[in-house]
Amino acid sequence: MRVNTVLVLVAATLQVTSCHLPHTLAHECNKTIRSEEEGEGVVESPGYPGLYPTPATCTYTFLGASPHHKVQLAFTYFSLREPPLHLVAHERCLHTDTLAMYNLVNNYTRQEIDTFCGTSVPLPIMSSTPGLQLVFTAKPATSLPETSLLIHNGFSARFKFVTNLGMKSGQQTAPGVCQFLYNSTNAANGTVYSPNPEGYYPQDTTCHYLFYGRPGEVVRLTFKYFDVEGVMPCNEATDSDYLEFSNFPSADRKIPAYCGNVAPSIIQSDGTFFRLTFRSNNKFSGTGFATDYQFLDMSYQPYTIKKVIVMTAGGSGGYS
Numbered sequence: 001m002r003v004n005t006v007l008v009l010v011a012a013t014l015q016v017t018s019c020h021l022p023h024t025l026a027h028e029c030n031k032t033i034r035s036e037e038e039g040e041g042v043v044e045s046p047g048y049p050g051l052y053p054t055p056a057t058c059t060y061t062f063l064g065a066s067p068h069h070k071v072q073l074a075f076t077y078f079s080l081r082e083p084p085l086h087l088v089a090h091e092r093c094l095h096t097d098t099l100a101m102y103n104l105v106n107n108y109t110r111q112e113i114d115t116f117c118g119t120s121v122p123l124p125i126m127s128s129t130p131g132l133q134l135v136f137t138a139k140p141a142t143s144l145p146e147t148s149l150l151i152h153n154g155f156s157a158r159f160k161f162v163t164n165l166g167m168k169s170g171q172q173t174a175p176g177v178c179q180f181l182y183n184s185t186n187a188a189n190g191t192v193y194s195p196n197p198e199g200y201y202p203q204d205t206t207c208h209y210l211f212y213g214r215p216g217e218v219v220r221l222t223f224k225y226f227d228v229e230g231v232m233p234c235n236e237a238t239d240s241d242y243l244e245f246s247n248f249p250s251a252d253r254k255i256p257a258y259c260g261n262v263a264p265s266i267i268q269s270d271g272t273f274f275r276l277t278f279r280s281n282n283k284f285s286g287t288g289f290a291t292d293y294q295f296l297d298m299s300y301q302p303y304t305i306k307k308v309i310v311m312t313a314g315g316s317g318g319y320s
């Protein structure tokens with residue numbers, strides 16, 4: 001109840017303050033961005049690149065017009081007032097200015113992604129739904145130690161509504177669907193990424209990567225990077241996100257699921273088809289994975305048994 005009262009007071013103060021701010025600054029503080037009006041652009045804290053006003057509460061709402069949309073956000077600058085130094089990691093953001101991020105379910109219900117504070121630039125994030133909301137909260141100037149008041153220019157980030165989950169390779173089977181095809185006839189090798197490459201993968205997302213080799217080919221995966229939130233045995237029972245492999249269109253119990261920070265060793269398919277499945281749940285995200293893939297023609301391997309052809313009389317034996 002007390003928190004609610006404080007929030008109401010902060011909101012009331014902001015309302016009054018807004019009247020005296022330049023038009024652009026007041027306009028930027030609470031903003032709704034719709035994909036049909038602005039498919040991509042920049043979102044900034046009030047007054048950026050100058051100091052942001054304190055106290056302040058600003059809500060930025062991104063709404064994708066299509067159920068296939070997700071919102072990708074990549075920060076180019078991030079500097080909020082530092083929390084008091086004595087706080088432990090999980091308490092840091094409780095006592096300073098913050099930027100909280102939420103998936104918007106049905107454009108309305110908030111589902112927290114994460115909350116950031118301090119001066120470390122967050123990695124790119126992606127919503128798991130067509131809606132994303134940012135809530136920027138700056139505490140009153142007097143509520144923080146003097147040392148934390150030096151830098152507070154706020155944040156600047158590029159946003160983009162995407163239907164391909166930001167993927168950089170493969171052929172997507174349908175907009176908004178996290179299923180990508182890798183045909184040997186299109187590319188004999190390349191790299192496969194988790195959704196929102198080089199950032200945190202979106203929550204509650206399942207992706208299938210389907211590899212199709214030519215006759216006689218297998219596919220080999222060599223992992224370059226691996227950070228999938230979870231613990232052994234990497235399944236729903238342990239609240240884990242995971243990566244699994246299959247030689248079939250359905251699950252393959254022969255190969256264990258992978259999660260954590262240790263990348264799988266080289267993985268190779270038994271035949272021409274291979275399926276890689278990534279699954280994230282609705283809490284905590286890692287930065288995902290990157291793996292090189294290479295189709296290999298096994299029909300020319302030295303240990304392949306060659307058919308012996310016996311020539312007719314007058315000829316000589318040989319191998320084909």
Ligand SMILES: [Ca+2]
Nearest residue numbers: 241281283284
């Ligand atoms: Ca998770």
